[in-house]
Amino acid sequence: MVIAIDGPAASGKGTLARRIAARFGCAHLDTGQLYRAVGMAVLRADKDPADAAFAALAARALKPDDAILADPELRSDGAAQAASKVAAVPEVRRALLDFQRSFAARPPGGAAGAVLDGRDIGTVVCPDADAKLYVTASVEVRAQRRLKELRERGIPAIPDAVLEDMKARDARDSQRAVAPLKPAGDAFVLDTSAMTADEAFEAAVAFIASATGSAAAR
Ligand code: CDP
Numbered sequence: 510m511v512i513a514i515d516g517p518a519a520s521g522k523g524t525l526a527r528r529i530a531a532r533f534g535c536a537h538l539d540t541g542q543l544y545r546a547v548g549m550a551v552l553r554a555d556k557d558p559a560d561a562a563f564a565a566l567a568a569r570a571l572k573p574d575d576a577i578l579a580d581p582e583l584r585s586d587g588a589a590q591a592a593s594k595v596a597a598v599p600e601v602r603r604a605l606l607d608f609q610r611s612f613a614a615r616p617p618g619g620a621a622g623a624v625l626d627g628r629d630i631g632t633v634v635c636p637d638a639d640a641k642l643y644v645t646a647s648v649e650v651r652a653q654r655r656l657k658e659l660r661e662r663g664i665p666a667i668p669d670a671v672l673e674d675m676k677a678r679d680a681r682d683s684q685r686a687v688a689p690l691k692p693a694g695d696a697f698v699l700d701t702s703a704m705t706a707d708e709a710f711e712a713a714v715a716f717i718a719s720a721t722g723s724a725a726a727r
Contacts, residue, residue, distance in 0.1 A: 510535065510622030510721055511613050511637075513630035516644035517690060518589070518678050519651040519658070521701050521709060525644060526626035528710050533624070533723060536616035540627035540634070541592065543605050545583040546571055548591025558594035565600035571608065573617075584662075586674060593678045596628075597685040609634045628682055631693035640720040642713055643692035646702040648675055 512529060516522040523539055530537035550567040551558050558564060571577075582588060595601050609625060613635050616623040625634065631641035646654075652672040659666040682690040692698055697716045701709045717723065 510639050510723070511635050512622065512624045512717060512721075513635050513638035513641045513693070513696075514624065514626040514644060515628055515630050515632070515642070515690070515692065515696070516626075517628075517648075517651065517682065518675055519655040520644045520646050521654065521706060522626045522642075522644040524706060525642075525709055525713055526624050529713060529717065530624040532714060533622060533717065534620060535622040535624045536612070536618060536620040537624045538609065538612045538626075540605070540609055540625055540630065542578055542583055543571065543608060544592035544596045544601075545588045546575065546577045546580075547595045547601060547605075548593075549577060549580065549583060549588050551595060552587065552591050558591040559598075561598045561600060564595040564598045565604060568595070568601040568604035571605070573608070573612075586659075589678065590674070593681045597681060597687070599687045602629075602633075602687055606634060613638075628690045629688035631696050632691065633688045636693070640717045641693050641696040642716065643696040643698045644709070644713075645698065645700050648672070648679060650702045651675055 510533065512535065514522050514526045526539065527537055547564060547568045548558050551560065551564050554563070556563045613623045613625060631638055652675045655675065656666055656668055656671050699709060699712055
């Protein structure tokens with residue numbers, strides 16, 4: 510069983526994907542971490558994330574057990590901005606495609622299935638997924654959630670700057686030529702602007718159970 514979860518930054522898809530994976534006994538891959546790792550690797554080599562040739566090299570070198578994938582710095586805003594720049598490079602996306610498809614085809618730990626979350630899982634990486642969700646919320650709500658997350662982690666943040674960063678990343682992700690952020694035609698769109706995390710989770714579980722006929726819904 511493959512479950513695809515896509516959506517814009519801070520839509521809550523990461524938390525949702527983790528809970529869905531636990532409920533349905535699946536392995537989980539946060540594909541954003543892969544782009545963040547490539548972005549960080551480029552920054553650490555003192556290169557420009559828009560340098561296509563170098564970013565492609567870094568993407569091809571990334572291995573499933575790389576220590577950088579567990580580096581807390583990947584959650585920083587610098588890594589996020591670098592990620593959305595390397596993510597616009599076609600060779601980077603091509604290099605990461607095999608990584609993601611292998612995970613979906615052979616989930617680690619002998620799990621019964623895989624949950625992948627990102628921007629293009631339902632449209633490009635796993636177009637034949639058994640269930641596709643597109644999780645979204647208004648940009649203002651998403652900026653508020655990111656602000657709360659940053660403050661909880663003790664990172665000082667300016668509300669207007671967080672909102673502007675969110676808009677910049679939305680624009681880069683949805684306007685790029687390759688694999689732009691958009692819902693797959695057969696995705697269930699879940700707008701969580703007025704939902705709690707628990708409400709979003711229950712709605713997602715109900716949809717996946719009906720789409721896959723899974724008995725793990727309860
Ligand atoms: O956690 P958040 O939603 O803020 O971001 P993320 O999912 O970690 O993704 C970071 C960046 O990687 C995004 O802004 C995208 O540009 C890129 N990305 C992508 O292009 N395709 C994916 N499947 C996942 C992430």
